[in-house]
Every structure is written in structure tokens, then in C-alpha cells.
Amino acid sequence: MTHFPRIAGQLHAEQVSLATIGQLYGTPCYIYSRRAIESAWQELDQALEPHPHQICYAVKANSNLAVLNLMARMGSGFDVVSGGELQRVLAAGGDPAKVVFSGVGKTNSELELALSSGVGCINLESVTEIGRLEKIAGDLGVVAPVALRVNPDVDAQTHPYISTGLKENKFGVDINGAVKIYHRIAASKHLSAIGIDCHIGSQLTQLEPLVDAVERLLLVVDELAKQDITLDHIDVGGGLGIRYQDEQPPSMTDYANLLLKLFAGRTEHIYVEPGRSLVGNSGVLLTQVIGLKPGDEKNFALVDAAMNDLLRPTLYSAWHDIQPVSESTEHNRSWDVVGPICETGDFLGQNRQLGIAEDDLLAVMSCGAYGFTMASNYNSRPKAAEVMVDGNQHHLIRKREEISQLFADEYLLAD
Numbered sequence: 001m002t003h004f005p006r007i008a009g010q011l012h013a014e015q016v017s018l019a020t021i022g023q024l025y026g027t028p029c030y031i032y033s034r035r036a037i038e039s040a041w042q043e044l045d046q047a048l049e050p051h052p053h054q055i056c057y058a059v060k061a062n063s064n065l066a067v068l069n070l071m072a073r074m075g076s077g078f079d080v081v082s083g084g085e086l087q088r089v090l091a092a093g094g095d096p097a098k099v100v101f102s103g104v105g106k107t108n109s110e111l112e113l114a115l116s117s118g119v120g121c122i123n124l125e126s127v128t129e130i131g132r133l134e135k136i137a138g139d140l141g142v143v144a145p146v147a148l149r150v151n152p153d154v155d156a157q158t159h160p161y162i163s164t165g166l167k168e169n170k171f172g173v174d175i176n177g178a179v180k181i182y183h184r185i186a187a188s189k190h191l192s193a194i195g196i197d198c199h200i201g202s203q204l205t206q207l208e209p210l211v212d213a214v215e216r217l218l219l220v221v222d223e224l225a226k227q228d229i230t231l232d233h234i235d236v237g238g239g240l241g242i243r244y245q246d247e248q249p250p251s252m253t254d255y256a257n258l259l260l261k262l263f264a265g266r267t268e269h270i271y272v273e274p275g276r277s278l279v280g281n282s283g284v285l286l287t288q289v290i291g292l293k294p295g296d297e298k299n300f301a302l303v304d305a306a307m308n309d310l311l312r313p314t315l316y317s318a319w320h321d322i323q324p325v326s327e328s329t330e331h332n333r334s335w336d337v338v339g340p341i342c343e344t345g346d347f348l349g350q351n352r353q354l355g356i357a358e359d360d361l362l363a364v365m366s367c368g369a370y371g372f373t374m375a376s377n378y379n380s381r382p383k384a385a386e387v388m389v390d391g392n393q394h395h396l397i398r399k400r401e402e403i404s405q406l407f408a409d410e411y412l413l414a415d
């Protein structure tokens with residue numbers, strides 16, 4: 001079911017027309033559907049219901065406080081990868097005890113913040129981090145709850161930039177050395193091994209690599225149990241894909257059922273760290289056509305959103321559907337939809353058959369994940385506004401930046 005229906009020819013978010021939002025809040029503007037977010041989370045939670053579990057929403061997908069707060073209200077946990085994300089979760093009312101802190105290069109001050117905030121688990125990604133955490137926990141006089149992120153060496157069969165579970169990737173520790181490292185953790189007064197973790201990649205459209213990874217984790221867990229190291233949870237990471245174009249990713253229910261099968265008869269909690277699959281199809285980027293530039297080779301539709309607002313097309317060659325807000329037959333041809341930034345890589349979509357005219361509004365679909373969170377101020381462009389639609393209501397959840405904010409923290413030399 002779509003939360004962005006076309007009603008009387010007009011694209012809506014739930015019951016609010018995108019044209020209204022464009023008028024009220026301006027463009028470019030990110031628009032999220034509250035129902036879409038909540039129903040995705042609840043679908044996963046209910047599907048995992050037969051087994052003790054915890055959903056740790058991956059904050060980096062969309063870290064707006066209003067989004068985090070909706071997650072917190074449903075009882076979600078969070079996967080954070082920086083001190084900044086942890087502070088966002090706390091500011092949004094998230095329960096630190098349900099936070100897992102991942103990240104390949106956590107600094108000492110981030111580890112300190114994690115411990116003093118009482119996070120539920122720190123996912124260790126290297127041997128050097130173990131020593132540093134041990135010292136910090138000792139100084140604070142606490143015992144740090146930890147999981148080891150292992151690298152199961154499976155090919156997630158996704159884009160190379162978002163594959164993370166291969167030996168050649170920087171993440172986690174080699175699964176073959178895991179047992180030895182758990183003994184090192186068990187020997188420490190200041191560390192307590194409570195789980196094991198992996199995350200093999202993102203936008204997975206097949207479940208086989210995940211099955212392989214989880215099976216490898218279970219072997220380690222069983223080996224540890226034989227050696228009297230028992231774990232409370234097994235964190236299988238995130239990564240479930242969504243449909244952008246014609247992908248056929250597994251459904252939330254298929255995904256959950258597979259996990260239930262793998263965990264049948266086991267006592268450990270299942271932890272999952274979904275990001276994209278909870279919010280990706282819950283948001284769109286609204287943009288206005290500045291001008292049309294038809295040509296011999298290419299027709300360019302110049303729009304007011306750019307790669308600084310949505311980086312995925314140029315970074316990952318990602319494909320996002322682009323829909324006119326009002327259907328039109330004008331200038332119907334193949335357009336490259338491009339932003340105003342001084343880079344050839346600044347495009348939102350290429351070769352799109354669209355009927356468009358100047359000043360028309362376009363919606364770039366499936367922008368709820370890795371959209372705003374990857375935005376920058378390149379070309380001194382202020383970051384877009386963000387709006388949450390709830391039924392027939394709309395709420396500003398982030399004000400459009402003002403240009404003066406962009407250089408408010410810069411200083412001239414005295415002489």
C-alpha cells in the first residue's frame with residue numbers, strides 16, 4: 001500500500017497534497033508519512049513477535065528528531081554509529097538501554113559518552129578498541145556491555161560501496177578469530193560480553209547472504225557456549241532492501257520468518273538494525289522545475305533540488321522514481337532531471353519520460369532513507385526543509401536553513 005497516493009490526478013502524502021506543502025513550506029523539501037514509518041516498524045515488530053527480539057532502528061538512515069521520537073514512542077531501540085547520533089537519540093526521548101553503538105572508528109570521547117549515557121551495548125569492531133574501552137570503563141568504574149562485530153566474509157551482492165561483510169571491508173573482526181577475542185573480553189573485569197553482531201551490507205534483495213552470515217554467527221555462539229561464554233543476543237544487522245524501481249526485495253514478513261526459522265529453539269534475543277526498510281519508502285523529495293533546456297543530444301530539466309540534497313543518484317548510481325505532482329502532457333519527452341550545482345554528476349534522474357513545464361513540482365520518490373542525512377551545503381546551498389504528514393495534518397519538523405546560518409561560525413583574520 002502506498003502512502004503517497006494520486007488523488008484526482010494530484011500526488012499526495014497521505015491526505016495532504018504535495019502542491020499544498022510546496023506552497024506552504026517551499027522547495028526543495030523532504031516530506032515524510034508518519035503512517036508509512038509506523039506501519040513499517042509495526043509490521044516488522046509483529047512478524048518477529050514469536051521470538052524475543054529488539055528492533056534497533058539505524059539512525060543514519062534518517063535522524064530527524066521527529067522520526068526518532070516516533071520510533072521511541074513505539075518502543076524502538078536504536079543503532080547509532082557516532083556520538084552525534086547517540087545525542088540525537090537521547091534528545092528525541094530514546095531509551096539509552098535500547099541503544100547499540102556500532103562504528104569502526106569510535107573515538108575515546110565517543111566511548112566515554114556511550115558508557116556514561118548507559119547504552120545497552122557497544123559493538124566492538126577491532127582489537128584496539130577493546131583495550132581502549134577497557135581502560136575507559138575502568139576509569140569510570142563501570143562494566144561495559146559489549147558485542148563483537150564479526151565479519152562473516154559473505155558477499156551481500158549489493159553495490160560495492162554498501163557491502164560491508166567481505167573480508168576486504170574495513171568493518172568488524174575476522175570471524176575466525178572471534179572465539180579467541182571473546183576469551184580476551186571474558187577475562188576483563190570491565191567488559192561483559194552480552195552479544196555478537198554483524199551487518200553485511202545494505203539494500204539486500206536476496207536473503208541467502210544473510211542466512212549464510214547468521215549461520216556462521218550461530219556456529220561461533222555455539223562454540224562459545226561450549227567454552228562457558230553465553231551470550232544474550234545475536235544482532236543480525238540491517239540491510240533489508242526496498243523497491244526503488246523494479247527490485248523484488250523480500251517482504252518484511254519473509255525476512256522475519258527466515259530469522260524465526262534460524263532462531264527456532266534458541267534462547268538468545270534476535271536484534272535487528274533496520275534503517276532503509278523502515279523509512280526509505282516513507283519519504284519523498286519535493287522539487288520545483290526552474291527551467292527547461294531542451295537540446296540535440298539531451299534535454300535538461302533544471303530543478304531546485306540537487307546532489308547536495310540527494311546524493312544517492314551520483315554516489316551509488318541509485319535510481320529514484322520521479323513523478324510529476326500534477327500529471328501533465330506538456331513537453332513530453334525524455335529529460336535528465338538535474339540540479340543547479342557545478343558538477344556533471346549533479347543529477348537526480350536521467351532519461352526520464354516526463355511531461356513537464358517550468359514551475360511544475362516533481363516528487364523524487366523513496367527518499368526517506370539516506371536522503372536528508374547525506375545532505376551537505378555544497379555550493380553554499382541551505383539544507384532543505386523537512387515536513388511530516390500525519391493524516392490530513394502537516395508539521396514542519398526541520399526549518400529550511402537560512403544562508404546566514406551557513407557562515408555564522410566563520411571568522412575573518414584580524415589583520
Ligand SMILES: *Cc1c(COP(=O)(O)O)cnc(C)c1O
Nearest residue numbers: 058102202238239273274275276
Ligand atoms: C547502515 C547500517 C545499518 C542499516 O542498514 P540499512 O541497510 O539501512 O538497513 C545497520 N547496522 C549498521 C552497523 C550499519 O552501519
